[in-house]
Amino acid sequence: MKNNIKNKIAFTNARLIDPNTGLDDLGGLLIEGKTIKAFGKNLFNDRAPENALEIDCKGHILCPGFIDINTHLREPGEEYKENINTASESALAGGITSLVCMPDTQPVIDQIPIIEFIKKRARETNGVKIFPAASITKNIEGKQLTEMGLLMEAGAILFSDANKTISNTKVMKQALTYAKNFGALIMVSPQDYDLSLNGVMNGGALASKLGLPGIPKVAEIIQIERDLRLLEDTGGKLHFLNITTHEAILAIEKAKKAGLEVTCSTAPHYFTLNEEAVDEWKTFAKVFPPLRKEKDRKSIYNSLINNKIDIISSHHSPQDQDSKRLPFEQAEFGIAGLETLLPISLDLHFNGNMKMIDLIDKITNQPAKLLNLDTGKLKINSPADLTIIDINNSNKIKLEKMKSKSKNSLFEKYNAKGKILCTIVDGRIVFNTTELKY
Amino acid sequence: MHALDKWIKEKSSSRKKLAQTLNISTASLSRYLTGDRIPKQSIMQKIIKVTDGNINPSNFYNINPTNKITNKYNPDHLLGIEGLKPSEISSLLDRADEIINENRLEPIINHKFKGRTLVNLFFEDSTRTKTSFELAAKRLGMDVINMQIATSSIRKGESLLDTAMTLNAMKPDILVIRHSLSGTPHLLANKINCAVINAGDGQHEHPTQALLDALAIRRRKNKIKGLEIAICGDIAHSRVARSNIILLITMGAKVKVIAPTTLMPQGLDEYGAKIYTNMEEGLKNTDIVMILRLQLERMQGSYIPSAKEYFKFYGLDRNKLSFAKKNALVMHPGPINRGVEIDSELADDINRTLILEQVELGVAIRMSVIEHLINNLDNKKHNNINEK
Numbered sequence: 001m002k003n004n005i006k007n008k009i010a011f012t013n014a015r016l017i018d019p020n021t022g023l024d025d026l027g028g029l030l031i032e033g034k035t036i037k038a039f040g041k042n043l044f045n046d047r048a049p050e051n052a053l054e055i056d057c058k059g060h061i062l063c064p065g066f067i068d069i070n071t072h073l074r075e076p077g078e079e080y081k082e083n084i085n086t087a088s089e090s091a092l093a094g095g096i097t098s099l100v101c102m103p104d105t106q107p108v109i110d111q112i113p114i115i116e117f118i119k120k121r122a123r124e125t126n127g128v129k130i131f132p133a134a135s136i137t138k139n140i141e142g143k144q145l146t147e148m149g150l151l152m153e154a155g156a157i158l159f160s161d162a163n164k165t166i167s168n169t170k171v172m173k174q175a176l177t178y179a180k181n182f183g184a185l186i187m188v189s190p191q192d193y194d195l196s197l198n199g200v201m202n203g204g205a206l207a208s209k210l211g212l213p214g215i216p217k218v219a220e221i222i223q224i225e226r227d228l229r230l231l232e233d234t235g236g237k238l239h240f241l242n243i244t245t246h247e248a249i250l251a252i253e254k255a256k257k258a259g260l261e262v263t264c265s266t267a268p269h270y271f272t273l274n275e276e277a278v279d280e281w282k283t284f285a286k287v288f289p290p291l292r293k294e295k296d297r298k299s300i301y302n303s304l305i306n307n308k309i310d311i312i313s314s315h316h317s318p319q320d321q322d323s324k325r326l327p328f329e330q331a332e333f334g335i336a337g338l339e340t341l342l343p344i345s346l347d348l349h350f351n352g353n354m355k356m357i358d359l360i361d362k363i364t365n366q367p368a369k370l371l372n373l374d375t376g377k378l379k380i381n382s383p384a385d386l387t388i389i390d391i392n393n394s395n396k397i398k399l400e401k402m403k404s405k406s407k408n409s410l411f412e413k414y415n416a417k418g419k420i421l422c423t424i425v426d427g428r429i430v431f432n433t434t435e436l437k438y
Numbered sequence: 439m440h441a442l443d444k445w446i447k448e449k450s451s452s453r454k455k456l457a458q459t460l461n462i463s464t465a466s467l468s469r470y471l472t473g474d475r476i477p478k479q480s481i482m483q484k485i486i487k488v489t490d491g492n493i494n495p496s497n498f499y500n501i502n503p504t505n506k507i508t509n510k511y512n513p514d515h516l517l518g519i520e521g522l523k524p525s526e527i528s529s530l531l532d533r534a535d536e537i538i539n540e541n542r543l544e545p546i547i548n549h550k551f552k553g554r555t556l557v558n559l560f561f562e563d564s565t566r567t568k569t570s571f572e573l574a575a576k577r578l579g580m581d582v583i584n585m586q587i588a589t590s591s592i593r594k595g596e597s598l599l600d601t602a603m604t605l606n607a608m609k610p611d612i613l614v615i616r617h618s619l620s621g622t623p624h625l626l627a628n629k630i631n632c633a634v635i636n637a638g639d640g641q642h643e644h645p646t647q648a649l650l651d652a653l654a655i656r657r658r659k660n661k662i663k664g665l666e667i668a669i670c671g672d673i674a675h676s677r678v679a680r681s682n683i684i685l686l687i688t689m690g691a692k693v694k695v696i697a698p699t700t701l702m703p704q705g706l707d708e709y710g711a712k713i714y715t716n717m718e719e720g721l722k723n724t725d726i727v728m729i730l731r732l733q734l735e736r737m738q739g740s741y742i743p744s745a746k747e748y749f750k751f752y753g754l755d756r757n758k759l760s761f762a763k764k765n766a767l768v769m770h771p772g773p774i775n776r777g778v779e780i781d782s783e784l785a786d787d788i789n790r791t792l793i794l795e796q797v798e799l800g801v802a803i804r805m806s807v808i809e810h811l812i813n814n815l816d817n818k819k820h821n822n823i824n825e826k
Contacts, residue, residue, distance in 0.1 A: 205705020209520075211620030211642025211677060214704075281621030325599055327619035329640070 008032045009427070010048035014057035014388070016040075018064065019361035020368075020377035029062060031384035034426040039378055055438045057388055060421060063360050064376045065097025065385035066341065067367035069187075069265060070241050070313035072162070072334070073130075076117060077106025082318040082405045084118070087338070088127030090404040092431040094339040095420040096314070097385035098375055099128055103135040104162035110135045110146045112154040119155055127430055129385070131157035131371065136175045136186060142166040145178055152182050157371055160187035160241075163288050163333070165223060167193035172227065176234040185370065187239040190227060190248070191289050195219035200329050202275040202290040210281060212328060215290050221247045228255045231262060239370060240264040242315060244292045246299035249308050263370055267315035268344035269335055269410060271301040277410060283324045283331035284410045287317070304362065305354045311370065312362045314341045318406035336404045343416035346391060350417060356391065384427040388436065393419035440471045441497040445489055460484050465536050470498060475550065511810040514818070515627045515634040518643035519685045527689060531653050534806035538657075538799070549579040551812060555610040558584045559602075560637070561617045566772060566797055567637050567646070571614045574804035583610070598622070599629055606630035611812055615639075633811035635804075641675050647771050648681035650803040652689065654792045655726055657799075658767060663690035668720055668762070669711075670696040670752060671730030671779055672741075674703040678771045679730055683711050696720035698752060700741045717751065717758045724762040728769045729754050732779050745778050755781035759790070767792055 011029045016039060018024075028043035029036065030052065048054035068091065074082040082090075091099055101118065103109035109118065115132050122130040134156035138144045148159060159179060165188065166172040179186050196215040201207050203214025224240060228251060231238050243249060243266045252264050269287060274297045277285040285291060303309045317334025324331050341363065348354040368376025375385045394417045399407040423431035446456060457467040460481060469475040476498050477485060485493055510529035519527070556575040560568050568584065575582045585605075605613065606629075613634050615623045620640030627634040638644040656662055667686050673679045673695055683706070686693050693711045695702070706713055714720030721727065732748065742748045754768065768784065768791040776782035785791060 203704065205708050208674075208703035208705045209680075211640045211680065213641075280624055322597065325597075327598065327617065327622045327625055327640075329619045 008052035010052040010054045011062055012048050012056050014062035017061050017357050017360055018378035019357050019365040024357045031427045035381050036384050061389045064364040065387045066095050066363040067376050068096045068099040068314045069367045071099045071101050071316045073101040081320045084121045084125050086405040088125045090338040091128040092423045093403050094341050095387035095423055097425045100131045100133050102162040103133050108135050108139050110138050115154045133158050133160045136161045140164050148184055149182050158185040158187050163189050165191050165193045173230050176236045180236045185237045189241040190220055190223035192219040192222045201278050202292050206275050217245045220245050224248045224251050231260050237261045242289050244270045244289045245296050249303045253308055263310040265311035265313045266300050266309050267313055272344055281328040284408055286331050286333050287335055288333040305352050311366045312345055314338050318404055319408045320406050336406050336408050339402050340411050343418040346418040386424040388422040390419045390421050442493050463539050516645050516807055517623050517636045519645045519648050519681045530806050534653050534802040537802040537805050552579040554580045556580050556582050556612040557610045559615045561587050570800040571804050574801050602626045602630055633815055638677055642677055643681045644677040645681050647678050648685040650799045652685055653799050653803055654796050665725040666692045666723055667726040668694045668724045669728045672701045672732050673697045674701045676730050683709055694720050718761045721761040724766050726767050729780050753779055
């Protein structure tokens, strides 16, 4: 079924959404080979061409495939948590057709052979498109810069030290400055090193009550303000991942207005849950940065609706059972998030009155722009990376149905709307459910 | 009716009078009568003598406890003070009080829980708490296993939960656990069948310490409600402080917390404690001064600059104590850093401090906790059988 011998697929009766052009209308779309050939309101006049495979979308949304800028694949090194095959299956089931994998693997993605390895594994897997991020500093130690130019030539899409912060201000300044030579994007998860050291949850009354060392809000704000000051001085492109605080958004907004090339993103758990999810040492709620107070959660939620946060990433951080079945302080950080990216984010549309096109923008067009990719949009001759979603299908999230190797999701039995019906990568149907027959 | 009760009736006496004659408490006597306990030999001889041989030892054996013990303490474990009701705390304290009244005469071994097992699982060094639990269990006739963590499988890489499951398979009745990480006893309690007692977890809680402190206060001041109690020292890193603050506020005391700002945790006011950074101010009108141990590692680095400075402003001496009420008492969970958090000579003043008394009461409170938990365990089994 997965091989389409006709080489052409005609999607009829679709609600086409393309945030890049602002299109949101019923119509059809034709793909030929690996690319989009045509699309529009009256493309087929409700009848597919004879020589194409027809897929009746039944009025469901057909939009660009999602692009996730923050995935931890765990391969190489921790294949017992996740590998490229399982992550790919998980991503495709979540409607994600492209992803950036974080370099905090073992070994770290800081050399050309590791990039080559990931590219090779991605080719073998032949599923989701994988764009490796290389580390900013060797072995993510925050000391020596990596060979950014060579790594980019080999295929590094951007540079990031993943969840680790470069605590040495001079190294960070040099990284931003040096990256400019290659127009490289620097991506950081901002959290002051010393203030967050040993911390395991949001600092405050609840952490005191549970007897856990906290990570204060100010750790995030300080780091963002430092890096923005540096960026002001050096120029270059900077992206902040995992924004969790109200003040961080204010700082970034100000910098954007001042003309700095800065963008930011957050993940579904940061606008859906607050620190109360930790409850009594629930290790599934241990994430880095930590879940904050309700006030911050709301602020993140509203900032997405007000377009102050550019992108939603999955922050997919699979952890096996043994890494979570430990006392809270010893347990690993992370939530598996590829498959819940859309269902959880849809709350913004249903309860936050965010337009569907604006929501899809944050997981397709915006990340494509950030990464300079020729996907994430409906455009003739662009790769046919597409997703069909039924946003009204409500079902409970079931962990056992998740395709990720690790099922450390906090959203078990969560009543979520939205179901991915079909995912297409380079014109191939790589994921589909029984709802759509063809 | 127990033969001894019949004898009392015939003689138109009362349990109270008989208890006085035997020089035991009425509570003890009634326990003999319900079969919960068997009089030890010296008492037994007295009973035979008083009743002119009408009552003999055989009257005390093979009595099925008639009235099922009804606990006011309902939880299956003791994981923390938080969430306990005042009546539950009182029940634990009342029983400890009775135990003291019996113990103080001379140590007796009560075979009530013969054959039952208590496991001491200590992942942190401890002298007083571990010994105290061991002694408490032994006085109840229990078998005690002390897990030496340094030599156990934990060092061989066995996971905490696997160790707990292994212990659980040996079917102990009580597992006492101390761990340097908060929430560990709760994690174990979810996975195993026996009753878990938290003997201190990270910076979270140390419930039996708070209970024994409350007992010490109640015995000296005859109440807890309405007392003004100051807790001074490293509040931020102290599990003793957390348990005490919650317990004392639950029992109606006015709690004041005195510490330098770097050692004060966030959110204390949410518990209802008043916060002070100045000893003289905070100690005013205080009935009880609880001094906490300052961990040596906090004396370097960014918490406080030196022990000298700490003692000058936050160490308890007679001068600072003079700001409290005249009859104010001083408590310390031990071990003491003399000349750091408390003046050495003041620490030794038995008229003002309860430090050694606290240790003594520790055994009684732990006996009370063990009794309550085993009773709950038995009641649960009993109910399960009935349901089947």
